[in-house]
Amino acid sequence: MPAEWKRGVPGAPLPDGNAAGDWIAFGDAQTGQLDKANDRYVAGVGIIERCEARDREAVKKTRRKFLGLF
Amino acid sequence: MICKWLGIRFLGLERGWWLAIILGFGGLLILANYAISGGKSARTEAKLARNQTEAAMASGSDAVATIGAQGTAEDAVDALTRENDHAIRNAQGAAAPVSDAVDAAGRFSLCKRAAYRGSAECVQFTVAGGMEAGGSGGAAP
Numbered sequence: 001m002p003a004e005w006k007r008g009v010p011g012a013p014l015p016d017g018n019a020a021g022d023w024i025a026f027g028d029a030q031t032g033q034l035d036k037a038n039d040r041y042v043a044g045v046g047i048i049e050r051c052e053a054r055d056r057e058a059v060k061k062t063r064r065k066f067l068g069l070f
Numbered sequence: 071m072i073c074k075w076l077g078i079r080f081l082g083l084e085r086g087w088w089l090a091i092i093l094g095f096g097g098l099l100i101l102a103n104y105a106i107s108g109g110k111s112a113r114t115e116a117k118l119a120r121n122q123t124e125a126a127m128a129s130g131s132d133a134v135a136t137i138g139a140q141g142t143a144e145d146a147v148d149a150l151t152r153e154n155d156h157a158i159r160n161a162q163g164a165a166a167p168v169s170d171a172v173d174a175a176g177r178f179s180l181c182k183r184a185a186y187r188g189s190a191e192c193v194q195f196t197v198a199g200g201m202e203a204g205g206s207g208g209a210a211p
Contacts, residue, residue: 002137011185012151018173021164025155032151036144043140051129058121062114 001044009037 012029015022158164181192
């Protein structure tokens with residue numbers, strides 16, 4: 001995993017000024033950061049799940065067979 | 071012969087030797103399997119190591135591809151954020167100020183969140199007092 005992922009997704013920059021637009025733009029940007037965080041979680045879990053499945057399959061393929069047949 | 075005797079004695083079989091043959095054959099199968107699979111243990115371990123190495127390599131490639139795709143997705147998120155920012159700031163009434171009290175309360179609230187602890191703007195609240203220490207993260211550049 002990249003080090004950046006371990007640090008977590010940062011919050012959006014605080015509003016530039018005290019205008020309504022500044023605050024609303026901040027809210028939208030923060031939602032974008034939330035989307036990134038959620039996507040990273042799904043991606044990270046997917047990597048781990050697929051890795052575990054491959055490892056299970058590797059062990060299964062190696063399992064001894066009865067009389068070398070079954 | 072023991073099997074034949076067991077067959078006659080305990081199972082009441084007239085032809086106990088059938089049981090002898092069945093048990094003998096079963097024993098032979100077990101012995102054969104032991105001989106075949108037992109002799110292959112070193113080869114099995116080598117095969118397991120090879121299979122696991124291949125799996126690990128596939129997982130490494132998977133991770134690189136997934137992280138790359140995530141980077142592309144995050145670029146798209148940032149692009150949408152810029153687009154939305156432009157639309158919001160150009161909307162009618164966007165320049166209307168919120169009251170100083172609401173603005174200050176909003177910033178102070180955000181500074182209590184772990185994501186903003188340590189950010190330059192929040193440090194002044196810490197110095198002024200009232201902020202708890204600790205936390206992680208930080209504002210996006």
